[in-house]
Amino acid sequence: MSEAGEAAERFSGRTAWALQLKTPLSEFLRTETGGAALLLTATVAALLWANVDSSSYESVWGTRLSIRLGGSGLSQDLREWVNTGLMTFFFFVVGLEARREFDMGELRDRRRLVLPLMAGVGGMIVPIAIFLAINVGGPSTRGWGAAMSTDTAFALGMLTLAAKNVPSRMRAYLLTVTVVDDLVALAVIAVFYSSHVRMMPLLVTLAVLVVVLILRVRGERHGIVYAALGIVAWVAMFESGIEPVVVGLVLGLLTYASPAARDDLQRASEMFRLFREQPTAELARTASDGLASAISPNERLQLLYHPWTSYVIVPIFALANAGVAISGGLLSHALTSPITLGILIAYIAGKPVGITGFSWLITRLTRGRIQVPVGWAAVVGGGAIAGIGFTVSLLIATLAFHGTQLEEAKLGILGSALVASVLTWAIFRVTRMLPKRLKLRALLGTADPIVDLAAPVDPDRDHIRGPSDAPVTVVEYGDYECPYCGQAEPVVRELLADFGDVRYVWRHLPLHDVHPEAQLAAEASEAAAVQGMFWDMHDRLFANQDRLRARDLLGHAEALGLDVDRFGVDLRRHLGAARVAEDLDSADLSGVSGTPTFFINGKRHYGAYDIETLSAAIRAARARAYLGSVS
Numbered sequence: 325m326s327e328a329g330e331a332a333e334r335f336s337g338r339t340a341w342a343l344q345l346k347t348p349l350s351e352f353l354r355t356e357t358g359g360a361a362l363l364l365t366a367t368v369a370a371l372l373w374a375n376v377d378s379s380s381y382e383s384v385w386g387t388r389l390s391i392r393l394g395g396s397g398l399s400q401d402l403r404e405w406v407n408t409g410l411m412t413f414f415f416f417v418v419g420l421e422a423r424r425e426f427d428m429g430e431l432r433d434r435r436r437l438v439l440p441l442m443a444g445v446g447g448m449i450v451p452i453a454i455f456l457a458i459n460v461g462g463p464s465t466r467g468w469g470a471a472m473s474t475d476t477a478f479a480l481g482m483l484t485l486a487a488k489n490v491p492s493r494m495r496a497y498l499l500t501v502t503v504v505d506d507l508v509a510l511a512v513i514a515v516f517y518s519s520h521v522r523m524m525p526l527l528v529t530l531a532v533l534v535v536v537l538i539l540r541v542r543g544e545r546h547g548i549v550y551a552a553l554g555i556v557a558w559v560a561m562f563e564s565g566i567e568p569v570v571v572g573l574v575l576g577l578l579t580y581a582s583p584a585a586r587d588d589l590q591r592a593s594e595m596f597r598l599f600r601e602q603p604t605a606e607l608a609r610t611a612s613d614g615l616a617s618a619i620s621p622n623e624r625l626q627l628l629y630h631p632w633t634s635y636v637i638v639p640i641f642a643l644a645n646a647g648v649a650i651s652g653g654l655l656s657h658a659l660t661s662p663i664t665l666g667i668l669i670a671y672i673a674g675k676p677v678g679i680t681g682f683s684w685l686i687t688r689l690t691r692g693r694i695q696v697p698v699g700w701a702a703v704v705g706g707g708a709i710a711g712i713g714f715t716v717s718l719l720i721a722t723l724a725f726h727g728t729q730l731e732e733a734k735l736g737i738l739g740s741a742l743v744a745s746v747l748t749w750a751i752f753r754v755t756r757m758l759p760k761r762l763k764l765r766a767l768l769g770t771a772d773p774i775v776d777l778a779a780p781v782d783p784d785r786d787h788i789r790g791p792s793d794a795p796v797t798v799v800e801y802g803d804y805e806c807p808y809c810g811q812a813e814p815v816v817r818e819l820l821a822d823f824g825d826v827r828y829v830w831r832h833l834p835l836h837d838v839h840p841e842a843q844l845a846a847e848a849s850e851a852a853a854v855q856g857m858f859w860d861m862h863d864r865l866f867a868n869q870d871r872l873r874a875r876d877l878l879g880h881a882e883a884l885g886l887d888v889d890r891f892g893v894d895l896r897r898h899l900g901a902a903r904v905a906e907d908l909d910s911a912d913l914s915g916v917s918g919t920p921t922f923f924i925n926g927k928r929h930y931g932a933y934d935i936e937t938l939s940a941a942i943r944a945a946r947a948r949a950y951l952g953s954v955s
Contacts, residue, residue, distance in 0.1 A: 366643045371647060371650070375649055381647050385402050385406075386401045386403065389405055398559070406640055407722060408567060411572075414633045414638060415569045415570070417626065418507075420581075421576075422503045423622055438694055439694050440497065443679045444500075444505045444679075447505060447674075447678040447707065451471045454669055455666040455674075458666040467721065470718075470720045470721040470725075472670070473713050474711075475713055475741075482744075487705060494705075497696070501679060501706070502710065510573045513567045513723070518565050518566040525564035529560040532556050532557040540579075645722060646714075648734045648735060655735075657732070658732050661732045663733050664733070664736040664739070668736045668743070671736075671737075672711050675707050695769065701755040705748050708751055712744045713737060717737050764947050768948055777799060778910055780926075781827075786830075790825075794827035796823070796827065798829065798922060799924075800829070800830055802919050803835050805839035806842070809919050819935065825946070833921070834908075841872035845865050849862055850903045851881075854890075854899070855886050924945045925945045925948070929941055
């Protein structure tokens with residue numbers, strides 16, 4: 325292989341393996357969980373600061389900061405710049421994740437949009453009703469928006485701490501519900517908590533967003549163009565009197581998500597190879613553009629901004645807004661304050677009742693055609709942890725209240741976060757004490773997962789190891805020359821040895837642009853299959869990944885005791901090419917572009933391929949299959 329080919333192989337191999345290990349949803353959840361720890365630390369720091377030296381706390385965040393250009397400019401205090409400026413990036417990431425779920429996640433099956441949408445709405449309507457009932461007739465009713473929204477980052481992070489080993493679908497479902505929650509909350513801010521709306525700047529904002537949409541449709545990919553338009557839209561929205569954080573959400577929703585297509589990856593690989601052979605500035609730019617274009621803008625922007633929002637922006641927001649100078653008088657008054665009690669009860673009781681009640685209602689009204697993707701204990705636990713309403717709740721509280729009322733609202737928000745975490749821990753603790761079958765049903769439910777595998781396993785054509793009636797089927801799309809498939813091979817063998825009820829299926833995905841011998845190796849395995857020795861050749865090819873040229877393949881056939889003349893004729897005539905092409909077509913239909921890619925009972929496996937991770941995924945699939953068999 326040429327030096328350029330080896331470089332491209334190493335690059336593409338690392339990229340493919342990294343993409344398999346770090347998927348958008350898993351990275352989102354991992355970042356949210358890590359960010360929750362910093363958010364909690366910033367909250368404690370704000371409370372300590374405000375109680376040790378409240379005057380310096382208010383002095384720092386009340387510092388006036390102005391930005392002027394000629395005769396025009398913007399002026400806000402530092403806290404407002406955090407709330408309206410930095411938090412725009414937070415809601416941009418929320419919009420990106422909502423769009424990703426809509427394009428590639430659970431919501432790509434549009435029927436599944438109804439339930440989280442209604443659960444999210446129910447999780448806001450009930451808390452709002454509780455808050456208004458407690459504050460009826462008083463001026464504090466205008467703060468109803470502070471009692472409705474869940475903090476996605478904090479809730480997901482605390483869920484991990486309060487309830488370890490909950491189903492991954494539980495986190496995905498909660499994420500979907502809270503994304504709906506955030507979308508509605510932003511609409512509430514724009515409509516109910518914005519004053520003195522000026523139409524001309526608002527029309528300018530709408531015009532800029534239309535331009536963004538047109539550029540997106542036309543395929544414009546230069547980030548600097550969108551950044552400039554985003555700044556113009558933000559300034560115009562600010563001047564209109566509407567909270568400008570809405571701009572971030574809208575821009576995120578306009579950023580499409582899509583899996584990396586195999587053709588795009590092949591073009592990117594070719595561009596890199598050309599640059600490796602002639603390292604000029606022009607080819608460097610072309611290769612860079614090609615690599616970037618292979619990944620959807622949504623994923624690239626999430627990778628860029630999500631760590632900043634979770635690890636920097638949201639903790640700064642907490643530091644700027646969570647500080648409350650707690651005194652005996654404030655605590656005494658808060659115990660009877662309708663604001664504090666309204667927020668506290670709305671979150672602690674209203675969230676789980678709203679989310680669980682509306683989920684149950686939709687299930688009953690549709691007569692089971694629409695079901696929650698997890699068990700009811702998981703739904704109730706998710707509703708309880710959704711009682712953490714920190715970031716958006718604080719943001720709305722700062723818009724609705726001032727002075728003592730704002731301090732009372734902050735106490736309600738902080739108290740509800742603490743109680744919601746304890747309540748969630750208690751719910752899952754009780755659930756773990758149930759008998760096995762009831763516990764599995766309570767956590768996993770009986771809803772069928774989305775099937776990602778486009779071509780079902782066919783015993784008459786697929787290459788299968790393991791019992792035909794196994795409750796768990798693992799399908800791997802692989803490449804005999806791919807070093808990461810070679811690393812996964814002993815893991816697969818160990819899985820088959822450990823789990824006697826697992827069926828393993830191999831399908832070909834030769835990445836011929838980076839692995840020049842992979843296609844012929846795949847055809848060689850099919851030539852061996854004609855003589856009834858597919859798996860023997862399969863194992864030998866992985867044991868000799870550096871010996872896959874034509875003469876090597878003939879040597880492997882001879883070592884296995886095959887009819888070498890017949891094998892050679894079949895190989896020269898490429899009789900196995902049609903069979904390999906069928907697997908390539910099924911890979912494209914299933915959105916597979918890299919190797920190795922695993923599907924477990926039809927659902928794509930996202931994550932590492934070590935024995936612990938795959939074993940956990942198989943146990944979860946087996947548990948769901950067990951529930952289905954006893955239902």
